[in-house]
Amino acid sequence: MERDTEAHGAAADSTAQRRAGDDTAADRSRPPEERVRLSVGEPGDALALVQHTLGFMPEDSLVIIGLMRGTTGAHLRVDLAAAADDPGRLARWAADCLGGAGTDPGADGSVVLLFGDEAPAPPMNGEEALRPHAALCGALEAEMSRRGMPVVQTWLVGGGSIRDYHCPDAGCCPYPGQDVETAAHSVLNTHMVYRGRRALRTPTEITEAFLEDRRPLPAERDAVAAHAAPRRPGVAGPDSAEHALAVWECALDDELAGRLDEPEELHRWYLDHGEDLGAAASALADRQVRDALLVQAAVGVAPALAGLRVSRSAAPGETPGEALERLEGPSGPPPQLVTLVGEFEAAFLGATGRRPDWARIDALEALLSRLHHTVDDGVRVEVLAMVGWIEWARGRGSVAGAYLDRCRELEPAHGLADLLERAMGLGGICPWARVREHSWSYGRDGDAG
Known part of the structure; x- marks a missing residue:
């Protein structure tokens, strides 16, 4: 489509x-x-x-x-x-x-x-x-x-x-x-x-480059894949989910610091952290972890964890904000939690009203490209949907659509793909892309002095 x-x-x-x-x-x-x-x-x-x-x-x-x-x-x-x-x-x-x-x-x-x-x-x-x-x-x-x-x-x-x-x-x-x-x-x-x-490059060429670039060597792939057991969506417990987000945070730090730029360093990264990377990658089959990681890259750990924890108590089809309203207590949910969950939901919709951390979002895309060869199709479909979200957030609807097409090849009725398709079909340009200083393009290649 x-x-x-x-x-x-x-x-x-x-x-x-x-x-x-x-x-x-x-x-x-x-x-x-x-x-x-x-x-x-x-x-x-x-x-x-x-x-x-x-x-x-x-x-x-x-x-x-x-x-x-x-x-x-x-x-x-x-x-x-x-x-x-x-x-x-x-x-x-x-x-x-x-x-x-x-x-x-x-x-x-x-x-x-x-x-x-x-x-x-x-x-x-x-x-x-x-x-x-x-x-x-x-x-x-x-x-x-x-x-x-x-x-x-x-x-x-x-x-x-x-x-x-x-x-x-x-x-x-x-x-x-x-x-x-x-x-x-x-x-x-x-x-x-x-x-x-x-x-x-065309949108199709961009997706092909993502799927082919930075392919790990067999030993590297096996080091991660050995610990990336197939998981059904939603089966990760709170501890494993939070551990996965912690591993992704460390990996983002490594990517941002340039510690994965040299082939030797990247090879050592795969081998030294295979168990953690395998668990973190396979945890993306849990779609609440997937969504939390997108938010974590954009606006930080605290909103991501708050949204993840509240999402665990949400009924089917219920947003974290709606689930939060049902929390019992003498004076309702803590104000700080309300703020963090609001930031979680705003970040997922690209509607924070301020510039997200594009360097971290770019780093997440690079990590997903490094790791998607080590996982099965049940996780790879989530990776493709995540990169579709990243491209939508950047304002590149055609490129987002190419990733969502690949996602649908693996799972025709995919929740996040459906959500993004509906948003783009209704003219839903990501709010970040509508404000010059908030957009992904601003400041790239020296565009903004």
Whole structure:
């Protein structure tokens, strides 16, 4: 199933001109000699910006790039078919994502790109209303203008070509347009490659890299797997669950400190800690431990343990907060416990209102990549769901969807996968990704000075 939302809260490392020749604000996030001035009115610059922001060139997609005082802001990707179903609703939702409540900073302009299968062609009888996706573009332009972030450029991409959506002059912009591959080799593309940005990969390639990278040697794998006995979800007792979280915390410390960077150190880590690592990995079959570990990486040990302990008393389908309300006592549950459980639930939903510890979340992803080869499919399905959550939290809905697809290959009806699918299907961009300073992208590769 294709996901229909993708968002990035951080500005790209460039200064975007709204039209060729327009003045633009300086990008103060980096020294003047490192700033790149580009024009979203140039097809190559617009394509390169999308490609490097999302990490891949999208297909069958609507992409909207927010502009803020001449620099690029939030980026939004939506399945084109879903966008066309109800253009008015989509336009209102997109405006909320780029400039509504909970989005900081909001956009003051926008650029639209439509990625389809067919190459741009003249409209029938020259009628503007008969252009592809005319209703969607009209709704977006009207709503974005009404909300103070007018669409300043629209590009139609398809059949290997890109063309200005609104240009009526075939002499100025011959059909089907410029070749995409040629146009994409812009100054922005060259600049980003030169500065060592990540290699461009599709969501499927990203999941494959995760599943293949850092494969342990047979001796290392056996050292962990010997202690990773198959477990049914929910069978870990309180002591073993808390011990597993403690082991994961030590492993996060090792990863963050760079103690697993060298092959010799990593080999010793597997062999010396095989029993603890095996138990900690297999404990992820307990989905309460799985959820607690995600929270622990994002906001720390105390909320994770509080949420885990309260979850143990929850009825089926009950949240930790709901379970907490049933705790008996003369004055109800302790205030500190209420606070920690609230933080647990907020972190799981990406709604803490502050930046999570992205370095620890990244470290958790690296550890899961190191260990998933040592466990059986009953645990591996939880690992795939966890990385799907991490990518959703980062605002990378397409990549999250690729992990959830792999998760569903092992377990078609998976609880966390279902939850994330519903959230993304309803346009549920993670709140962390909607605030620039809270987002995963902010500050990466020197993007925020």
